[in-house]
Amino acid sequence: MSHFVIKPTLDNLAAYPLIYDQVRQLSQHYLRHCVTLDELKTIGLALWQLLKQDATLTPQPLIIECDDKTVLGLPWECVYHPELGFLGKHPDYTLSRRVSSDQALARPPTGPLNIVLFTAQPEKNTARLDLEIEQHTVREVLQPFINAGKVQFYAPHDGRFNTFVELLHRQSWHLVLLSGHGIIKAEEQSFTHSETIKGGFQAANRSELKTVHKLKRPLAAFKAGPQAVIHSEAAAYFVFESEEGEGELISAQTLADVFKGTTVQCVVMAACQSAHFSADNPEANLIMPLVQAGIPHLIGMREPLIDRAGSVFVRTLCKALAQQARIDDAVQQGRRAMTQLLAGNEVWHNAQSADDPSLVQWCLPTLVSQAPTEALVNWDFSPQAHPPTQVGSQIALPKVFIGRRRELRTLGEALYTGTIQRLVIQGKGGLGKTALAGQLAITLAEQGYRILAYQAGNPQNFQSTLKQALNPLSAFEEERDKTESAAFGPDLETHLKTICQQKWVFWLDNLERLQNPDDGSFTDKTLQNTLDILSQWESPQLRILVTTRRAIPQITDYPNYLLNRPNFSDFSRHLENQGLHYPLPERLPIYQILSGNFKGIQLLQSLSPSQDATILKKQLILVRRYLQAYLRL
Missing domain, CATH: 3.40.50.300 (P-loop containing nucleotide triphosphate hydrolases)
Structure with missing residues (x-):
């Protein structure tokens, strides 16, 4: 189909020397979750002006084409048209990037569309992500297509790198979704601490829904801000699980090497800063080595990613691709879905700006593709409906x-x-x-x-x-x-x-x-x-x-x-998922008194929620009595 290719150059940037400082500041504000819509619009307008394009723009796919790493480091996904607004989420357009490749693009393989969602959640040193919810929602949205024989889907509960390598070469995959923690760190920095950005979702009726963010960085680097790694030899890593439950850092180049010889058409890195293009440190990037390895389509996140935003994007993207959407259109749909992260009874709390930080997550997904207007697979085949599982x-x-x-x-x-x-x-x-x-x-x-x-x-x-x-x-x-x-x-x-x-x-x-x-x-x-x-x-x-x-x-x-009782982290997250949003100091006695029993949570749900410590203690004693009777059955 017809599309419009825009080729920005260094000459374009010469007239806007302040753009680099604005981009660095934007990255710092994303780290602190204090980006405002006005700030995003200001940078978006500057990006539009340096493109030197006519304001008249026919609805069509827009492709930013450039091989220069300095130009590539600009946040093109938030480009702002003076009349149309943000093009990266406009329903009549798509926005993607294209870089040249030495490898010829082969014809898309014939369906069904084979999808693997590979999640990594180390037990130590990393902030907890809602990966189970992500697995469930993706499986749920794909189930009709799985039943119809149009999609094959697998979501293992094993985040080890060796398992990932074996899985890649065990069968033919078209879409690989990597969901977890991404980090950029210097070689001399250790991986021993983690931080989460302050902020979350809060229900308007006092019951809180706190959200963990997909930000995993060494504590020292985080506290010092992005400048701590910009001026040193830094590299990008995805955090897999080790045998002991700790984080195992795998470099972008090592990750790219394992994709060689596979039939993978698209890789989605749903992790913080997986598509962070820095002019000061252009090599610290998770997706570009995969582009150079010959993967036709790469999707990453330019800045720190809110957990829920990542899940919404992945779910929407998968559904769109299963509905035979082009890759650029599926990404555009995913971005638009990220503009509505809050439920009706939720507000953002502890933000460092007046704006809701979830509103500026939509421009983080970055598509780098050899052919962004193509479908992932050839849908001209006769799907075989699956019998009931x-x-x-x-x-x-x-x-x-x-x-x-x-x-x-x-x-x-x-x-x-x-x-x-x-x-x-x-x-x-x-x-x-x-x-x-x-x-x-x-x-x-x-x-x-x-x-x-x-x-x-x-x-x-x-x-x-x-x-x-x-x-x-x-x-x-x-x-x-x-x-x-x-x-x-x-x-x-x-x-x-x-x-x-x-x-x-x-x-x-x-x-x-x-x-x-x-x-x-x-x-x-x-x-x-x-x-x-x-x-x-x-x-x-x-x-x-x-x-x-x-x-x-x-x-x-x-x-x-x-089977023994679950660990406290799992039990605590289950409490949250069941709508029992007790403060952390109160969750530990709940866990201890109920011995980590999930049936006890069900019984506690049947009582009126109370934040009063005395009332809660009486409720727990009552629940434990009923629980003891249940266990005797």
């Missing part, structure tokens, strides 16, 4: 699974590789056994498995669930189950052999409800016979996940994972 019981799960990242990583890897094929998750009620097993099953489903879900205590017995796996389109009524019960037994081995020829996860929940109190045997004979038969077979494509409060004598050969 899950059959059987509709087991209730939390809308967003928070925490347990180490368990998800270690257990998920073992289940996927087959190191563990059968697993019992045992623990007290309310610790999240069902939620953890469900999340493990969902992750396996994203890797091609189907889920047979059975929850003991539901009206549907195990035999009915097993029949749905054999023929998911059939509806088996209770009376029909009773009449066919005798015939089903002798054929059980045949049916199980059929199932074991495909990739299935048997998710068996709350099995303690089926245990005979005298000897622990199961009261559901079909379930007992199934487990007996499967224990004698080698079934490399079958995974079995069992949750129970008590030990099960019949399956003592299964690896048993004893």
